[in-house]
Amino acid sequence: MNLKVDGIQVAYGRRQIIHDLTLPALPAGSLVALVGPNGAGKSTLLRALAGLERMRGQLSLGGRDLLQLNPTERARLLAYMPQQLPPGIALGVLESVLAALRVGNEPDVLRAAFEALARIGIESLAEQSLDSLSGGQRQLVSLAQLIARKPQVLLLDEPTSALDLHYQLRVMDSVRELVREHQLMALAVLHDINLAATSADFLVVLHNGRLYASGAPGDILTPRLLADVYGVEARVERCSRGRLQVLVDRALTPAERA
Template identity: 45%
Template sequence: MSLELNNIGVAYGTKQVLSNITTDTIKPGSLVALLGQNGAGKSTFVKSLAGLIPYQGHAYLEGMELAKMHQYERLKNIGYVPQTLPQGNSLLAYEVIKSAASALQQHNQEHLIEEVFERLSIAHLAFYPMHKLSGGQKQMISLAQALVRHPKLYLLDEPTSALDLNWQMQVLNTIREEVNSQNSIALLISHDINLALRYCDQVILLHQGNILSIGNPKNSLTTENIALAYKVEARIETCSQGHPIVLVDKPI
């Protein structure tokens, strides 16, 4: 399913937080990094697409206006993983993920649940109560709740923020594989620019509620754009495997 965004705006009362967010058609199989400094509007952007706050303009997922989707259509097509960690309650991790699968009355639920535990390497957490899990483990459960439904659009707000390097790569490998195998789309917020560049096809760089640049990482993340968006002086190098690397020298 393709995603089209046309003149998306979000306001909190009289304060306009996002303005004129417009993109070319984002094609199935795309993993898109949403970058920008704190307060640029990244979380507001994905919350609006997730239906948590209203937006102006139009957002279409394969021709369906996101704002007009019924609850079941949202559950089926959109997987939102918030930055806020799941609550620590007495429910087992397995029960939390089962509730997500049951919401769509999916067939072969047990197989889907077992598969997502294995893909994320968290089967050992299945029968732990949520209140006994660490922050990083809760974050994995939150991602599993989205993955078990195989939605067409993933809205991921810093899904690796509570994870160490090993788990960060495991999560991003899984997201990359999911996008490729299911022909879905993922919008990924990250403060780790280099990690995002390693996995993402496209970059949307936000600055003060507007799109500063959009496109492939090489064209979107220039030294000039990084300086404007992050207020730092940086260089862009290429690693031995051909990935771009941002090296920050000093604040501006």
């Protein structure tokens, strides 16, 4: 079941943020990393796809027009994870995952909630209060809420930004396993280009609210792209295990970027 994004435009007043963005069909069973510099429009695009920003264009999943659905129906198919849970939520961790399941279709909610926590290794937090957790732990709980619901599309806004190295890898492995196991699709905003290159099946590179490139990491990551989009001089190489890696040598001067 492919996700199709065609001619998306998002504006804040007269300021255009996303400019007529069309992506190749994004297939089920794949993890897509949305990358680009600060201000490229990544989070805005994700929020628009989730129905949290007004947008123009076409958005469909398996041929179904998502823009014609009411918010509840759309949330069952496309689940959005913000950068962080809002503070002041007086719920326990397990309670919060159970609450998230109310918009899903999971019959055995308690088992699904525990399985979601265990998948990313935070079942030990089940009885703790959300307000007692660190920012990184709250981020993991937010991901568990989405995992439990098993929507068709996961929209993840910087899911690893507050996490240490262990949990960055654990989260990306969990998301990749989930989408392949259940033939879902995940679109994740990532700032770490190396994490994106090693975790994602496809990259979507945004620059100034426009699509710069899309495709498999090994096909599109080049020194030219990194210079144009990020303003750095860098090399794209493979390590001794064959993994793609970006090695940044220096920041380019404004004159060199012109």
